[in-house]
Amino acid sequence: xxxxxxxxxxxxxxxxxxxxxxxxxxxxxxxxxxxxxxxxxxxxxxxxxxxxxxxxxxxxxxxxxxxxxxxxxxxxxxxxxxxxxxxxxxxxxxxxxxxxxxxxxxxxxxxxxxxxxxxxxxxxxxxxxxxxxxxxx
Numbered sequence: 001x002x003x004x005x006x007x008x009x010x011x012x013x014x015x016x017x018x019x020x021x022x023x024x025x026x027x028x029x030x031x032x033x034x035x036x037x038x039x040x041x042x043x044x045x046x047x048x049x050x051x052x053x054x055x056x057x058x059x060x061x062x063x064x065x066x067x068x069x070x071x072x073x074x075x076x077x078x079x080x081x082x083x084x085x086x087x088x089x090x091x092x093x094x095x096x097x098x099x100x101x102x103x104x105x106x107x108x109x110x111x112x113x114x115x116x117x118x119x120x121x122x123x124x125x126x127x128x129x130x131x132x133x134x135x136x137x
Contacts, residue, residue: 004028006038007045007074020046020075042074053079 006026010019020042027038046062053060058079067073 004038004041005045007042009045009049016078018049018077018079019073020049020077022072022074024072039074046075046077049077053077057081 004026006023008021008023010021011017012019022035022038022042024035024038027035032038050060050062058081061078061080063076065074066076
């Protein structure tokens with residue numbers, strides 16, 4: 001299920017709305033029979049969209065499950081300009097980016113200043129690794 005990306009975004013020019021749809025062709029029915037992981041992944045994609053919108057000063061008016069007769073339509077998002085004072089709490093998340101890992105190992109999350117949020121200002125890696133050996137003289 002790692003990196004399945006089971007979603008599709010469509011932009012409607014007339015409505016100026018992004019539609020998030022589940023991509024059931026990328027579902028994994030044997031590993032995820034109830035499609036729970038698929039929906040969690042789609043929720044993460046929706047959160048990333050909203051964080052990005054907030055970072056760029058846009059409102060992200062979101063409707064969840066807007067078309068009950070179409071279960072693949074999970075959300076609609078209509079971006080719009082918002083006053084600078086009305087910042088979403090999610091806007092603070094935009095300074096963190098995820099580096100994708102194509103090796104199947106977990107991604108390391110780093111802020112834009114290159115430090116990991118998990119290290120609290122230290123330069124140590126976010127996941128444990130081999131300890132360095134020191135020689136005593």
